[in-house]
Amino acid sequence: MGKLKTRKSLLKRYKITGQNKILRRKAGKGHLLAKKSSNRKRFLSKSVLVKKQNSTCILFYTNI
Structure with missing residues (x-):
């Protein structure tokens, strides 16, 4: 089996912290x-941690 290529799209969508936790943006922003309230838009603009089950897959494809 050859070398795995890194997935550059993953590196653009996620931010990896120093403790190998992954931050993602929320969908819907x-x-x-115009129809969404300012409270909802503020809630959607915050970053969230990716769950542990999904983060192992993301870390694998980013070759970290």
Whole structure:
């Protein structure tokens, strides 16, 4: 089996902290913002930690 290529799209979508935890953005903040309340938009703009089950897969494909 050859070398695995790193997935560059993963590195653009996620931020890896110093303790190998992964931050992601919430969905729903891209468009159609006029009908959403300011409280909801503020809640959607915050980063969230990725769950442990998914983070192992992301770390594997980023070759870290």
